[in-house]
Amino acid sequence: MLETGGLSRDLINFVLPQTGALVEVADPAQPYVLLDADGAVVESVSAFFAELQACSRPPATMRSYGMDLLRWWRFLHAVEVEWHRATRSEARDFARWMAIAPKPVRTHWRGHPASAKVRPTAGSLAGVPNAVTGRAGPGLKYAVATRAHCETVLRSFYDFHLDAGTGPIVNPFPLGRERRRLPSTAGRAARSSPGGRYRPSVPVRIPGRIPDARFDELFAALRYNRDRALLAFWVSNGVRAEELLTCRQRDVLPGEQLLGVVRKGTRAYQQVPSAVDAFVWLRLYQEEAWRAGVPRGPGRWLWWTLRPPFRPLTYHAARAMFGRVNRLLGSNWTLHDLRRTAAYRMARDPKLALTDVQWVLGHAHLSTTQIYLPAGRDEIVDAVRAHQVRQAGGAGVPVVPATGYQPDSLAELFGRAW
Known part of the structure; x- marks a missing residue:
């Protein structure tokens, strides 16, 4: 268990308990249910799933959201805090823990760790770029995109219960200060853009492709x-x-x-x-x-x-x-x-x-x-290499100043023989 109380929590040595589960059920009206540490169905999550289904979200989305909620429920179980009593302190520590914690190793159904059945290949080390694709493999810690998705899900979950009056009166996962300072006349795109305070910045990447x-x-x-x-x-x-x-x-x-x-x-x-x-x-x-x-x-x-x-x-x-x-x-x-x-x-x-x-x-x-319009990594590398070759080939070509400039004056100013 973690000690309660702000910065006194030992996040370095904390291990997320493998309690509860996200279970798929044969019910079209309720494709997934979240079970707590005692095996009971978490009704607050079921109500949130019902809202997602009413908003035409597919079962795959419910499963994705449910995995983030399961991680949060396990964290709350460790700190001995009920979900409706969670404060900004728990949300902040949860965001800090995800930033520094190693990802848990899944257990294979035969009993051994799932990673043990994967044969190592070139470039399969965590975070090491692959020699063929140039893409780094999955790291040992939670990816930035995973942390950002988790923050968005939890903020949406508490926003839903805040509107319904069934949760805390303050969302533990607040919006960023910059977004809350925007005037009411600001554009919709500016005010509706993701802006959670504990949401990490996700780098913009060129979509990968196979040459x-x-x-x-x-x-x-x-x-x-x-x-x-x-x-x-x-x-x-x-x-x-x-x-x-x-x-x-x-x-x-x-x-x-x-x-x-x-x-x-x-x-x-x-x-x-x-x-x-x-x-x-x-x-x-x-x-x-x-x-x-x-x-x-x-x-x-x-x-x-x-x-x-x-x-x-x-x-x-x-x-x-x-x-x-x-x-x-x-x-x-x-x-x-x-x-x-x-x-x-x-x-x-x-x-x-x-x-x-x-x-x-x-x-x-x-x-x-439109994100597929820019050139890929290989095309960009080839173009830059061609540019460097052109630059090296034209190093000995004399540069003629434009009309109206005196070569002596340019040489005096820039220290170069024109």
């Missing part, structure tokens, strides 16, 4: 036609991993080069254009799968495991497949990098309107699509 040469290496390392079809679809139409994996066999229209997907956010059905080679690899995979005994029919799943007993392919299984290829190449690409690669290729095509790219990617706002 063409690296993608060819990645594609060549695949062993099965199913995996080749998956990557061909992901890199051509840019759909999310979950959207592609939940397709049915009736959603494939090879004659029109269309693939029907259910969008993650709106749950709307949309047919997106895909490359010809993606349908070729898909047909090769289907012929192999049907001969092996994979269920066949318009309403059946499109993607299945490769070995019996055949089961629909899940996101975690697809991620494991991608991880095996990464270990072979010594890289650390992610499935979402395939969507970013497709978005970058389409956004950089001058003959393709950006609004068309927005429609294919399923972005609600054009500003989200």
Whole structure:
């Protein structure tokens, strides 16, 4: 337990207790419930989840918010403070602890730490840039984006109960001072921007993508036609991993080069254009799968495991497949990098309107699509290298001053022979 009382809490030696749990239940009206240290359902979190569902948030959002709330509930259990009696002192210490604490090691279902089953690869050390991708692997501490997301979730949770009159009269996670000083006439964008006092600044990064040469290496390392079809679809139409994996066999229209997907956010059905080679690899995979005994029919799943007993392919299984290829190449690409690669290729095509790219990617706002317009890291590095070569090649070329300037006067001022 932590000692109570401001700065007297020992945050360095504090270990978050693994009490409580976020449990998925087979109830469409309540997909997830949070259990406290005694195994009882936390009703205040269930009410917050009901609000999220009323706001058309998908179950995946509830799970994401629930994991942050579970971390906060464990912290409150350690400091022996009820959630409705939490003050700014607990919120501040929680933000400080997340900034310095190491991430807990998950326990595998067989009993050993989850990290023990991961074979080390080149660049897999925490925080060390990968030799192939140039991207640093996950660090030993909580990422800045994780801390920022957690602060936003907890502030929203207490704002909900503050409006409902069921929580503390003051939000433990306040807004930043700068935002509260804005006048009422300030623009909506300025006043609605994230501004939690304990929210860390998240650096703006260029969306990562897989260069063409690296993608060819990645594609060549695949062993099965199913995996080749998956990557061909992901890199051509840019759909999310979950959207592609939940397709049915009736959603494939090879004659029109269309693939029907259910969008993650709106749950709307949309047919997106895909490359010809993606349908070729898909047909090769289907012929192999049907001969092996994979269920066949318009309403059946499109993607299945490769070995019996055949089961629909899940996101975690697809991620494991991608991880095996990464270990072979010594890289650390992610499935979402395939969507970013497709978005970058389409956004950089001058003959393709950006609004068309927005429609294919399923972005609600054009500003989200515009982040793929700047050149990637590799293009920027190549451009700067070319600039340096040009500078080195032109070092001996004499510089002629513009008309009206005397070379002697310039030499006297700048100490250079013109």
